[in-house]
Amino acid sequence: MVGLDECRFGVDRKAWDLAFLAEAEELAGLRRVMRLHLELWGLPGVVYAAQVCVTELVTNVVKHVGPGTPSCLAVSMNGDRLRIEVSDPYLQALPTLITAAGESETGRGMALVDGIADRWGVILRGDSKVTWCELATGLRSSNDHVDGPQVAKAEALLGLCGLGGLPSNSRRERLSLTLGKEMAIDLIVDLLHWLRAHGCDPDDALDRAQTHFEAEVADPA
Numbered sequence: 030m031v032g033l034d035e036c037r038f039g040v041d042r043k044a045w046d047l048a049f050l051a052e053a054e055e056l057a058g059l060r061r062v063m064r065l066h067l068e069l070w071g072l073p074g075v076v077y078a079a080q081v082c083v084t085e086l087v088t089n090v091v092k093h094v095g096p097g098t099p100s101c102l103a104v105s106m107n108g109d110r111l112r113i114e115v116s117d118p119y120l121q122a123l124p125t126l127i128t129a130a131g132e133s134e135t136g137r138g139m140a141l142v143d144g145i146a147d148r149w150g151v152i153l154r155g156d157s158k159v160t161w162c163e164l165a166t167g168l169r170s171s172n173d174h175v176d177g178p179q180v181a182k183a184e185a186l187l188g189l190c191g192l193g194g195l196p197s198n199s200r201r202e203r204l205s206l207t208l209g210k211e212m213a214i215d216l217i218v219d220l221l222h223w224l225r226a227h228g229c230d231p232d233d234a235l236d237r238a239q240t241h242f243e244a245e246v247a248d249p250a
Contacts, residue, residue: 039172042070044105051090051098085138086115093122106171110163
């Protein structure tokens with residue numbers, strides 16, 4: 030019998046980085062890039078926190094190093110945490126956590142990061158300063174995926190439909206996402222054949238499924 034863990038398809042989250050000039054006008058683009066990557070990584074629940082952290086880390090460079098500073102955004106997984114790094118070539122003006130007085134906006138940036146992130150810090154390298162933070166994802170490992178009843182049901186179906194035909198040595202390892210994608214597509218095609226064989230319109234079923242999916246993604250509650 031196939032165990033549920035054998036049906037889990039790992040997610041390949043490759044580290045990436047993006048060079049940019051620290052300008053206020055760049056923030057919207059950096060937030061958009063972060064959102065797109067995290068959605069591709071299957072981490073939509075972390076998007077807001079990650080965007081806030083990127084905004085504050087970059088704003089810190091703009092304010093305390095200067096507009097137009099050559100900088101770099103690097104994103105990776107550190108175990109089950111999402112790691113965000115913003116580097117710049119200025120080794121002074123280290124980010125510090127201070128309590129902002131009254132309605133002052135000064136010092137609130139790192140306080141926001143400290144409140145959202147699991148942890149943060151600064152690394153000094155030979156030619157750069159790296160301010161980093163890590164966010165909890167709820168995953169069990171860097172290539173795990175977010176759990177949910179619908180995801181678990183889909184993986185169980187994929188396991189029943191396709192895993193049994195794989196060699197035993199392949200079943201002992203977690204299946205690759207590429208293989209899982211192909212199996213999912215095959216399963217969808219088979220279901221469309223089943224609908225047509227029973228006099229149903231496959232196109233109508235696809236449209237309704239897409240509508241339900243988009244509604245659930247927009248309002249996961």
